[in-house]
Amino acid sequence: MNELIEAGKVHCxxxxxxxxxxxxHHCGQSMHSVLKPVHHMLEDGMDMFLHxxxxxxxxxxxLLTRPGFLTMEYFSGRxxxxxxxxxxxxxxxxxxxFAMHLAVNRVMEGQGVNLADAQHVDEDAFxxxxxPQEVRAQLAEQLDGLAVSRRVTPAVAHPALDTSxxxxxxxADKRLVALGAAPLAPGAAPVPAASVRTPAKPSDKASGPTHVESKLAGKKIEFAWLPAFVNERMNTYVQRTLANLKELSNRDPAVRQTARDRLTTGVFSVLPQAMVVMIPxxxxxxxxxxxxxxxxxxxxxxxxxHSHAFLFLALLLATLLGMLAGWLRPHAAWAGHGVNYLQTAVLLWMPAYLLVMQKRVYRQGWPMTLLKYWCVGWCYFWxxxxxxxxxxxxxxxx
Incomplete structure (x- = not known):
């Protein structure tokens, strides 16, 4: 009779x-060695990706279509x-x-901000x-800035640039008449700015953080109950914020665009951290x-x-649908309107989803669920x- 011999066990x-x-089961390490041929590593990588x-x-x-399902599955251990x-x-x-940042940049580089820039005319420009020579020189400088804007903006903003x-x-004609000089002939080019030496404006040249810091010297914000490094950090933020806001009103379109990009990028860089704070x-x-x-x-x-995951997924879909609608509208208006209706449906589904999820997870009657939904929403809004x-x-x- 043959004897049964226990096979030798593999040890970690x-x-x-x-x-x-x-x-x-003790330390969790895999029994497979990491020293393997390259084609085995590629197979493991594909398996990980597919998993x-x-x-x-x-x-x-x-997550998108079944309110509360993932939460109940998680509570059940699955x-x-x-x-x-x-x-x-x-x-x-x-x-x-990230998608919202792209959408905002697209709007700013397209119609919205460029039209606002084109119509931005300082009433005290002259x-x-x-x-009269200074008036013509300043007008030439302003027209040079508009010429730069025409080269960097789409054609949709050109009518507003013509208005500016x-x-x-x-x-300029009004100021020339006030100085006792003849107004410019229609369509005549003013004297180039380089041919007349005009006194430089400090606000036009020194619009960066260094100028703001010099103005705020001796006026720093100090709270005695805060550590010194917190006060220093807070003053740095104040100086940078004032510098960025000051550059938004600069006459140079390139400076304004740079300031807008800096502000937009800065705000979107801290929004994820802010939403992580909102979850607890x-x-x-x-x-x-x-x-x-x-x-x-x-x-x-x-x-x-899970609630915030759904909200971010819905915002992602709504943003992508909005960008798709904007791209389709010039080519197929009917398709763009259809995508807009779908975007509206996604936005309306967001509050309805949260209400149904709250009802399914906490299992209370509709009157109490509606009351608590309104109270939680009101507090969360503020x-x-x-x-x-x-x-x-x-x-x-x-």
Missing amino acids: ANCATPLEGEFC VDGRILHTVPP RQRYVAPFRLMFVLCLLAF ADART ERQLRAM LFALLLKLFYFFRRRLYMEHLIVAL LLGIVLTVAAVMGAGH
Whole structure:
């Protein structure tokens, strides 16, 4: 009779624990060696990518269409096939604000800001001119700036630039008449600015942070109850913010554009951190309003993570649909309007989703759910306004 001999067990290379599977139950290390041929590494990489992609496919559709489903699955212990709540929220937050940043830049580089720049004419542009030669020199400088704007802006802004040029010429003629000189002939080019030496304006040349710091010398903000480094940091933000805001009113279009880009980039760089701050605050609100439901704070935190993950996903979709509608409208207006309706549906689904999710997770009647939904939303609205205001101020100081 043949004897049954127990096969030798494989031990973990890290802690020498006998292995019962592909991973050590004591330290978690894999039994597979990292020293393998390149083609095996490529196979492992593809397997990892497909596994993550599979979890995304199992996570995103119910997140968008089934309120509260992922949260209830997480509470039930079925978590392996879904992306972790914090990772899901954080990735969608970054993607949403990245898309919104692109959309804002597209609007600023397109119609909205360029038209505003084109129509920005200083009413006192020639008030400091004391001679007709200075008026003509300043007009030439202003027209040179408009010429630069025509080269860097799309054709949609050119009519507004023409309006600005007519306004500048009318103001120059008015100043010339006040100085006792003949107005410019229609369409005549003024004397180039380089041919007349005019006194430089400090506000036009010294619009950077150095000029602002010199004006604020001796006027720093100090709070005795704050550490010195906090006061110093706060004053730095104030100086940078004033410098950026000052450059927004500069006559040079390039300086204004640079200041706008700096402000926009600074604000969007701090928005993700601000929203991360909002999540524990939202969970605290849920804990307070559902205090008698005897749920742990961690459960409310999971609800907050999934709620914000959905909001960021909806904002991402709405932003992408808005950009798609803007691209389709010149080519196929009917398709652009259809995409706009879809964008509106996504925006309307956001508050309805949160209401249904709150009802399914906390399992209270509709009257109490509606009351708590309104109270939580009202408190969250004001907290969000405060946090976003602080974030905007910090971003403006970049």
